[in-house]
Amino acid sequence: MVSSKDVAKHAGVSQTTVSRVLNTPELVKPKTVEKVMKAIEELNYIPNDIARSLVQKKTGIITLISGPLHNPFFVDTTTAIVNYVNARGYKVNVYFGTEDNLHSIYNAVLETKADAIILSSMLYQDDLFFKLEKLGIPFIMFNRKHQENRHFVEIDNVQAGYLATNHVLSLGHQSLCWIGGPHQMSTFYGRYQGFARALKEQGIDAKSVPTFFTNTNKQDIESAFEELLKLDKRPTAICAATDAIAIEILNLCLERGFQVPRDFNVIGIDNVELSKHHSISLTTVGITAEENLGFLAIEKLFEVMEKKSTCIQQTESVKLFPRNTTCKNELI
Amino acid sequence: MVSSKDVAKHAGVSQTTVSRVLNTPELVKPKTVEKVMKAIEELNYIPNDIARSLVQKKTGIITLISGPLHNPFFVDTTTAIVNYVNARGYKVNVYFGTEDNLHSIYNAVLETKADAIILSSMLYQDDLFFKLEKLGIPFIMFNRKHQENRHFVEIDNVQAGYLATNHVLSLGHQSLCWIGGPHQMSTFYGRYQGFARALKEQGIDAKSVPTFFTNTNKQDIESAFEELLKLDKRPTAICAATDAIAIEILNLCLERGFQVPRDFNVIGIDNVELSKHHSISLTTVGITAEENLGFLAIEKLFEVMEKKSTCIQQTESVKLFPRNTTCKNELI
DNA sequence: CACCAAAATGGTTACGTATTCATTTCTTTA
DNA sequence: TAAAGAAATGAATACGTAACCATTTTGGTG
Numbered sequence: 001m002v003s004s005k006d007v008a009k010h011a012g013v014s015q016t017t018v019s020r021v022l023n024t025p026e027l028v029k030p031k032t033v034e035k036v037m038k039a040i041e042e043l044n045y046i047p048n049d050i051a052r053s054l055v056q057k058k059t060g061i062i063t064l065i066s067g068p069l070h071n072p073f074f075v076d077t078t079t080a081i082v083n084y085v086n087a088r089g090y091k092v093n094v095y096f097g098t099e100d101n102l103h104s105i106y107n108a109v110l111e112t113k114a115d116a117i118i119l120s121s122m123l124y125q126d127d128l129f130f131k132l133e134k135l136g137i138p139f140i141m142f143n144r145k146h147q148e149n150r151h152f153v154e155i156d157n158v159q160a161g162y163l164a165t166n167h168v169l170s171l172g173h174q175s176l177c178w179i180g181g182p183h184q185m186s187t188f189y190g191r192y193q194g195f196a197r198a199l200k201e202q203g204i205d206a207k208s209v210p211t212f213f214t215n216t217n218k219q220d221i222e223s224a225f226e227e228l229l230k231l232d233k234r235p236t237a238i239c240a241a242t243d244a245i246a247i248e249i250l251n252l253c254l255e256r257g258f259q260v261p262r263d264f265n266v267i268g269i270d271n272v273e274l275s276k277h278h279s280i281s282l283t284t285v286g287i288t289a290e291e292n293l294g295f296l297a298i299e300k301l302f303e304v305m306e307k308k309s310t311c312i313q314q315t316e317s318v319k320l321f322p323r324n325t326t327c328k329n330e331l332i
Numbered sequence: 333m334v335s336s337k338d339v340a341k342h343a344g345v346s347q348t349t350v351s352r353v354l355n356t357p358e359l360v361k362p363k364t365v366e367k368v369m370k371a372i373e374e375l376n377y378i379p380n381d382i383a384r385s386l387v388q389k390k391t392g393i394i395t396l397i398s399g400p401l402h403n404p405f406f407v408d409t410t411t412a413i414v415n416y417v418n419a420r421g422y423k424v425n426v427y428f429g430t431e432d433n434l435h436s437i438y439n440a441v442l443e444t445k446a447d448a449i450i451l452s453s454m455l456y457q458d459d460l461f462f463k464l465e466k467l468g469i470p471f472i473m474f475n476r477k478h479q480e481n482r483h484f485v486e487i488d489n490v491q492a493g494y495l496a497t498n499h500v501l502s503l504g505h506q507s508l509c510w511i512g513g514p515h516q517m518s519t520f521y522g523r524y525q526g527f528a529r530a531l532k533e534q535g536i537d538a539k540s541v542p543t544f545f546t547n548t549n550k551q552d553i554e555s556a557f558e559e560l561l562k563l564d565k566r567p568t569a570i571c572a573a574t575d576a577i578a579i580e581i582l583n584l585c586l587e588r589g590f591q592v593p594r595d596f597n598v599i600g601i602d603n604v605e606l607s608k609h610h611s612i613s614l615t616t617v618g619i620t621a622e623e624n625l626g627f628l629a630i631e632k633l634f635e636v637m638e639k640k641s642t643c644i645q646q647t648e649s650v651k652l653f654p655r656n657t658t659c660k661n662e663l664i
Numbered sequence: 665c666a667c668c669a670a671a672a673t674g675g676t677t678a679c680g681t682a683t684t685c686a687t688t689t690c691t692t693t694a
Numbered sequence: 695t696a697a698a699g700a701a702a703t704g705a706a707t708a709c710g711t712a713a714c715c716a717t718t719t720t721g722g723t724g
Contacts, residue, residue, distance in 0.1 A: 003679090013704085016683085019681065053681090069401065079402070093425060101418070105418065113382050250610070279586060346673065360673080364673085388711085669723105673717080673718070676713100687703080
């Protein structure tokens, strides 16, 4: 390993000067710069970013704790976040959290020196929030929020659930069902509230409507769907709490020979890129803004890092994206 | 920032002992361990992994240079790689390379101390290969390989192109076309060779068949597809060099009111997870092994890091996965 | 109790850089 | 030409840890 000391010796200057050539060349005589650069070339010297991090107390690393990529939402957000961070000259440590490994990820992350953390895995009540505050580095949640109500960028989940439900109701569907995730996550809780509110406005009691609160892995969604098929009165419209669930429901429907929207209407929430593919063409509700939640969050995180902001509390408006998995209820 | 020195002072021991408590507690008296642990608790001490990296010359970081996630192949491989690396207690620095940013990514990566590098972006002739060898740390390519023919895990690209082409030929299609990428990438080059060979076996000259060598972004694929539609004799089957291209072709077909496979047969290569979705159900050719290329490569990379192997040169066999985007040619 | 080996602990240094402060060299001006 | 100020360079140090070597303490044995 060739160090700046070696370069210094080879160029006949001090290590300090080598450091200056790399960081503040305007403070060093052009001729010396030349001499040092030549030595750097000849020795094939590469500065040690670890040593630099140690002395500067800056790692240039952002930690991202994302959900798994089989969920297309995280495909979109991970893309946006990684590209943004790299474009800013930082590095990204990526983790894909699931129920199984989340705890060990948290341990690893808390022991890693990063300049900031962006994550989507937080529960509404989660000790992690306070551990992160103790760490003393900036962090932000996207998609979900904590009950402390700080450091998050989310969509208006209640409104999203409301708009989705209203859409299928207005198409004449009266027999709905809901497939969502655990309510410890603010996302699922809020969206279900919107669902219930829309029903209530039509004089329907949400408790009378079949609801499935499932984990978001393939198997559990399939189990929920099997349950759904066993219902006495099959719903004509399935409201999924996320596009990921909706797209998996589509898959399960087609696998069993059902047609969508003929046999089931399906609507999601998130408006992920994949939902726009014409083979999917999923009706959904999503953010009004041009950029996705991941982008908005990482942008805000950098503002915090640069002390331009301190506390982010951002709720983005949503709108309906009608596509081909919903249609008028012919049975009316 | 509380350091191990602070802990030492607070516990009334030396910094060396604190270090030992954390790394080799079996060498320290239980009572002392207890004392130190208590001090660690009380001061909320977290070891500085940067300082540790500096002295140990190990960062615990693997750098991944992947393609963008709008290509579903990289969704699968990134998932496998990140999860594998994290499970092994390492961190992953992720980059998504495109034509635009690849150069700056290389610069960043070469100046970053990582324990190893895994990448898919290498060209067949690429200076990067030699720069990486100079770096002196283990690296591996997945999907593509370099002409030096070292450090790679790939599928049998020629065979893949051959099987895909043969499949549509055997279904009675005689008017084919090829949509692939630049031949500086070993993947595209090999697959096209297989395409040409299959045609030749049927007495067809590959040069007489419409071929499109496009960049793999949406726009360029669309341009190629528009060209295709202008052909005097429209092909009945489209052979795409990757599932990513094939899935985008599907999208373009449906967008224009064509039906697949009625109006066009479409076949891809890679057998990405998304191709299995029943809304897509893409006929494709893919790896015979259970695990994807990313997984196989990262597994091998760790073997190299642990000195169990030195040079990886692995070509995986492939097979056909017939699904619903191909069918017998009715026009015969 | 004396002695010795083993166990436990501590002092010091190295890792490779940026930074602080001191010193030398150069340039300008009276 | 001398003095003063600016520009350029260098020496020493800090960052926080692990590792090496030296020293002290402990426990067992004759």
